[in-house]
Amino acid sequence: MRVSGPGRPGGMAVLFAVLALALAALVPAAGAGELDRAGIARQFPPPLVVGEKDDALPVWPILKQQAGSYEVFAYAFESIDFAPIPGFGGTPPDLLIALAPDGNFRDVKVLSHREPVFLEGLGPEPLFAFVEQYAGLSARQPIRVGRPNARAAGASAQTTVDGIAMATASTRTINQSILASALAVARGKLGFGAANVGLSVEAKPDLFEPLGFDALLSRGWVRRLTVTRGEAARAFRGTGVEEGGEGAPGEAVVDLYVALLDVPSIGRNLLGAARHAALMHELGPGNHAVMVLSAGPADAAENPLGETFVLGSVPERVSVSQGGLVVNARDMAVERRGAGLGEGLPAGDWTILRIDSAAGFDPSAPWTLTDRIVRERGQILSEKIARDFSVETTLPGDLFARVAAQEGPDWTESWRARLPALAGIAGMLALLVPVLARRRGLVADARRFPAFRLAFLALTVGFVGYGAQAQLSIVTLMGLVRAVFRTHDFAFLLYDPPSLVLWAFVLASLVLWGRGTFCGWLCPFGAMQELVAWLARPLRIRQVAVPPRLDRPLRAVKYAVLAGLLAATAAGWPAADAMAEVEPFKTAITLSFLRSWPFVAYAVGLLALNLFVYKGFCRYLCPLGAGLALAGRLRVLDWIPRRAECGTPCQLCKVRCRYGAIAPDGRIDYPECFQCMECVTIIQDPGQCVPQVVARRHAKRIVPRPVPTR
Template sequence: MRGSGVLRPGWAALLLVLVAFLHPAAAGELSRKDIEKNFPPPLVVGEKDDRLPVWPILKQQAGSYEVFAYAFESLDFAPIPGFGGTPPDLLIALAPDGTFRDVKVLSHKEPVFLEGLGSEPLFAFVEQYVGLSARQPIRVGRPNARAGGAPPQTTVDGIAMATASTRTINQSVLASALAVARGKLGFGAANVGLNVQAKPDLYDRLSLAALVERGWVRRLAVTRAEATQAFRGTGVEEAGEGAPGDVLTDLVVALLDVPSIGRNLLGEARFAALMRELGPGNHAVMVLSAGPADAPENPIGDSFVMGAVPDRITVSQGGLVVNARDMAVERRGAGLGEGLPPGDWTILRIDSAAGFDPSAPWTLTEKIVRERGQILSEKIAREFSVETRLPADLFTKVAVEGEPDWTESWRARWPTLLGLGLMLAVLVPVLVRQKGLVADARRFPAFRLAFLAVTLGFVGYAAQAQLSIVTLMGLVRAALRTHDFAFLLYDPPSLVLWAFVLASLVAWGRGTFCGWLCPFGAMQELAAFAMKPLKIRQVAVPPRLDRALRLVKYAVLAGILGATAAASPLADAFAEAEPFKTAITLSFLRTWPFVAYAVGLIVLNLFVYKGFCRYLCPLGAALALVGRVRILDWIPRRAECGTPCQLCKVRCRYGAIRPDGRIDYPECFQCMDCVTIIHDPGQCVPQVVAKRHAKRIVPRPLAVSR
């Protein structure tokens, strides 16, 4: 009978996952002294940004300090929970051009690395980011993927047995770097996810004067007097000789991808060629130096490097600098549209990834730099800007839905998911049709052994889909601290298996996973089968002791989840009660105490069949508790079961059949031996007796233990 007193302890243990969401997410805590230890002299740590938790790392160049990198903790920008439910914390140094200067692991709770592979492989993994660019999507490949031909600019080598963890680390690195890039570097800026393009068919023939009058083409002119005023008090007010009204710099600024601007300034042929090279969604800004040929301040003069990001010209929007790079268009003899003044010019490309919205106001800024001092000169800069406002009806805006981070994991693991789906598609019909293969006492044991071998080899070692108490710990940590359960999506095979197991718990109870889909459970059964010729005698555990030992796994479960909820550092140590990480995830490649423990449990299994599963497994305890909601009494029984027949009870190696014939479903591992017996007229004692007396009997339900 299902007594409410039986259910209450189980639900109480499970409710540890659903306690109040009152704990705030953790934040980075590195002090200036900590940052200085990671960036020693000659580098200098600047003042922490008052808007973002970012430290500028400075390097002296020609007597002045320039930004070498921006240092920050991933936890402040992308607290993505790892497989243990706790976000890793990484120290990242991002160069002004978006290149990773350094990436270090500050802290993590990834189970596969804690007392497993060790943290060294993780440290080596993040070192691969140095030199890569946050402007490009970076994916985690297989181990040695780059040596196998994967592009080294966009791929980092994965770590065997740590697929989910490395993908989480990758997303933490990229998401936090892009967050800083939006605030400090200008790419991936405020309008990420919004594609703004000029309407290609909207064109009016306009002269340069008309474009200037409408404000669609802008001029940025700085006179000597204006520059003197800007540099007042610096000691470099004057630079060279000339009248106050002389022009130091005069720039023409225009957004060329708008047909009414670009076609009129460049002409039909050059505009068409530009748009083909530019590509959809990208933008082109022309900057032309219209001042006198001898103007002292010409940012596009002989020193300008084609294809580079200009040193003295920046495009910004909403207070963020937008990445604008010279398109390296051939200038010699190219010629420009009618009416444009002669002079040096460039076309700056702004990629769609920059989040630039040309329908909103944007600014072009020119920096004028002067030097003070003879020996250790000091550079002093002043900026001069012009704003462009274009009508919104020149553009179309399309919201672009970006893919969630975890979708790459699902695409990469589809062969594994297909194999797992095929396994489940084979298993379910076999278990449902009890009078089919299950009833065949000759073929069914061979099928079961073969299936368990596939579970161990494919589910365990190939797919790395050994379910674990660690997932429940992650759920507790996420519920209490991060409130983010997306970490489950980074391990598709395990998530699919969890979904199936939860469904099978409702239908059949604990046994489907523990008896068929647990790789460590399969390892124990296969070891017992291999040792069968040795005829090792099983130890008969006294009934009273057996009942007491079965409660231990619930105490282990409560201790692990309780320590996790209390944020105790002992939680991960308690989780080592499971040997799954040692035997399956790490293939016994651990220090000897862990290996000895796992091997010892396999040896114990030879004397006390699946003793770990029956007495110690915390995951089995959790599944047994949830399995009490089971809706099917799927094991057939006869009135004679238990009284007088005890055959099924004697044959049950798990001790899941009580003396009175009732099934103890929370302890049943769905091996189907009793089902095979009851459908076999040659084994089922009541059927054998009935046959002798020429009677026909039919299995009927019997009261069961829930």
């Protein structure tokens, strides 16, 4: 496809410059939003009052007036002040979070972010809807980002928020920012302990002591909550519903026994060994079971486990709390008939409540069981009046062991969720490597190999790019530089498993074969360019060959771009992210061209360029390719076969190489080689390879042999 003549490469350079300038002007300057008092007041309008900013932590108390005085409604803060977790391209999102004094999120709002998927692709609405899910959740427990519609599919609504397709990494960053900053504020302002974070407290399973019911009661391991008619009447005094039913004031209307069953010395003694073992099996590790037995009058309205009790529900009238926060405890709906509870237990209705390990419940710390008595006042428009009665349980710490949380940190889930993508990529690599390694195999088949290559490139665009979203990008290299120089946190690498696997493969192939394996086969944007270039022939467009005197300096441009980007990143220059837009991958692959028009024009322009200048972006501009080319100098194999005649006199491969990666003397310029295998195909084809054609004419066989490089 080489055409003699100068072409118009100068015009191309001008085009690049114009596009780059347009981009630089387009991307707004980064800046962390710092709300002042007026800004906070706009978010929390009257009747809420913005209190004085805390003088130790950047937290604004939001107050509301209550009977002439003020109550704390929420603590408001910006996530960026406590947990600046880098998002896409390293810029942390900033969220305005309102945390209620009980540790629940009142509200989460997005103040600023640079996540391209929400700036351009999906638009901001899904992000706003995403953060709205936090209102009402507790900062005490870990919250995970599930799949889209995870909650509807049965994931716990207390510990899961629905994820957003195409925005996995961004939503994780937002989630982490919210949780980490809320925890920091909760510890500073609400007195949260660190005990419940990342650590679970479980009963020692082998510690057992046979104890009777009375011994358990006297030790306080089983607690009793009794409310007499007189006590209830006193609690309801002045409400008009002091009297509930008839009977002596000293008669108990509520008589509850409360026991934490997952402690063997309690549960096994109460339930018997077999029943306890079955319960523990059903409960699962890390979770807790609280039994409440109502030994009071079964038909009394005060019996919380009477007729109104709903099996399998979170009970309305008994609740478990710890540190002032209610813990989610749900009836396990254990089969009640023939219950055969252990010896000596009083008769009565009972429930076993399950507390999930994610609830952050610490059984070694004091916890409270609260019974609520509800009475109705009035006949027609009846009004419910409730009074609470509590009993606290404090179990000895040596019954429990502190163990690391069962579930791994957040990134393992992203690996599990991306397994299909990982398998697909692994399959593609398993297909590609033997083909490239066996020079006399498919590569030597001048008819079938180009078809294989086209098919593989289509797969790279469709699956690696759009399917698995595993377009490697200079942004990762910039993230590494930022981690080395600034944040020292490399965890961001783990959140995108397909890319990480591809990176590992690319690094290995760099050492063996050089940059070409990635640039020529696995880069989705590169593959897209090649597919566009392939259209040139049916469209009868003559591609331009860049003359060497222009080609050489243009090749150097990509190294300058790389150096500029990495230097700007290392220096912490905010414009670095904007500069990374020189790479159109985000526009073309991540956002599938759903972006504002200058970005789309730039990406489409670079693709259309291939009709005239073959892979101009890859060869002259791509900073990632430049980085890989530099690292590719570590390559150990000169794997492209050469003959003594290559270069002198034969120039066939040099002329046919569309990358200009073969020197006139026949040597391969590996940093510029894209491993397209065309020259390998030629050299294996006795009908194409000129020295072999000549040799055959002379009826003489010549074996290709490697030539040592200098």
